Amino acid sequence: MSNGARDLLRNTWHLGLKEFSSLAGDMALMFIIVFMFSASIYADARARPETLHRASxxxxxxxxxxxxxxxxxxxxxxxxxxxxxxxxxxxxxxxxxxxxxxxxxxxxxxxxxxxxxxxxxxxxxxxxxxxxxxxxxxxxxxxxxxxxxxxxAQRSRPAAVPPVELVQRTLFNPNLSNAWFSAVTAIINNVTMLGILLTGAALIREREHGTIEHLLVMPVTPLEIMLSKVWSMGVVVLLASSFSLQVVVKGIIGAQVAGSAVLFGLCTFLYLFAASSIGIFMGTVARSMPQFGLMAILVLLPLQILSGAMTPFESMPGIIQALMSLLPTTHYVALAQAVLFRGAGLALIWPQLAMVAVIGTVFFALAHHRLRQTIGTMQS
The missing domain is CATH 3.40.1710.10 (abc type-2 transporter like domain)
Structure with a gap:
């Protein structure tokens, strides 16, 4: 390994550890992470009744x-x-x-x-x-x-024998429990939300606290700054989502997940690479945390509503399908549902996984270019 690659890994590692320390000191973000992957998941599954209950x-x-x-x-x-x-x-x-x-x-x-x-x-x-x-x-x-x-009526006359008998077999969710679907869908949506918010907030926090100036005088590059935020915030969201899947969804709610949790975790970590890149790009555009919050609303709502997590992707207009296929969220929702609901393996989801990797690389390159421009402006 060359000295340049060794320095890249060392700087990225230590900058990532700094992100953990900064996040631990931000109690508001820590509360959001815990809430979104615990109480919010349970509320989505239980607060909305899936059947009629005590109607007048x-x-x-x-x-x-x-x-x-x-x-x-x-x-x-x-x-x-x-x-x-x-x-x-x-x-x-x-x-x-x-x-x-x-x-x-x-x-x-x-x-x-x-x-x-x-x-x-x-x-x-x-x-x-x-x-x-x-x-x-x-x-x-x-x-x-x-x-x-x-x-x-059958008590007064013989029952007619139907010419055809329909035998129904319900797969993947035999009890037709809406709570199972809602809980898993909430995890998928929260991965997108926090993957974007945490990395964007981490970059803006550097600017608001004045620590970005400290980084500029250190022998670190924009690539190292960006990679450190991607891997550190990605690990936080991955651990939180894994905990929510095992403890909240499987343990407390009692949902049966057909697929491999390990495969879902690997797909999620790859997707967080793309989501974090989007968050960093937004963090270079926004000038303050309130501005970033308003921008996040405009980005997250279409991503979640039109990704196929809430409504079937096939029922959307063709132009919407074409536009959303250019975003990683649509492909992540498809592969996550295939793994968790239908027990799909890598042989079935590799096309969506490849699309997430390609689109994530494009967003990473755009975010890196924008971050270099932003840092260059600050230095000049």
Missing amino acids: IAVVDEDGSQLSSRIIAALHPPQFITPEMVSLDDMDRGMDAGRHTFVLDIPPGFQRDVLAGRAPALQLNVDATRQSQAQTGAGYIQSIVGEEIRAF
């Missing part, structure tokens, strides 16, 4: 039959609170006052029409201002009513 429902029973009683009895906790029986005149007043999210109106002669083979209509009134419950609850009620009608 009222029933107008104009039929008073055995079938209507069965339907009312099937609307029970925990999906719904005990149905409130109201009259036809009180139905609108209850909806207007916000007491009921759903009101089911069972018309007169409903059971008679069902047994006669006619197709009677039920009226379901939904308070759509409660959007999450309205969308999920309407499907629940439709399914419950349909099941009760089928069960009741």
Whole structure:
């Protein structure tokens, strides 16, 4: 190894250790790291209920039959609170006052029409201002009513044998648990967020504390300064995300991760090379920490929303897909989901891994060029 390479490694190592010391003294950033990979992950998985829970429902029973009683009895906790029986005149007043999210109106002669083979209509009134419950609850009620009608009708006439039987097999998430998906997706998003924020904040912190002038008089190069921030902040985010995956997601939430945690860690460290380069580039553009924070909002929101972590990438317009394919976040989300959700190996994810490496190298070169210009301006 030549003396130049040895000096590069030694300076990069010691500057990286200095970054650890500076980060340990910044209690605000330390709190953000701990919070984002612990309480934030748990909140994303548990705070948003994945199924309907204790929705308010009222029933107008104009039929008073055995079938209507069965339907009312099937609307029970925990999906719904005990149905409130109201009259036809009180139905609108209850909806207007916000007491009921759903009101089911069972018309007169409903059971008679069902047994006669006619197709009677039920009226379901939904308070759509409660959007999450309205969308999920309407499907629940439709399914419950349909099941009760089928069960009741089969008692009076033989059940028709369907010509085709659909056998459903659910892979990778057999319980259809939204908490599993939300927790892993939150880790992926937080890796992007902190990978950019920590390196950019580290560079701006040098400028605000005046330590950048100390570095300028030392025999270190912009490349060594940049590499030290990339590897040190990358190690911090990698350790935090690994801890969150093993302790919070697997241990506390109980999610089953199909893939290799080691492979996910290696992919994450490579991706942090690209994310840190973006953060350093932003840190050379911003002049202060508040300015960097505003810039981060404009960058992080599109990266997370359009990367495929929150919505399927294939459902986006073609021009959005083309633009986002030029950013490393889209490829990282694809490979991370493939590894953690479907247990994919290196043979399947190497195209996305190669794209992350290529795009990360481009961003690293741009950030290095910008950092050299910034340091040259300060020296002159």
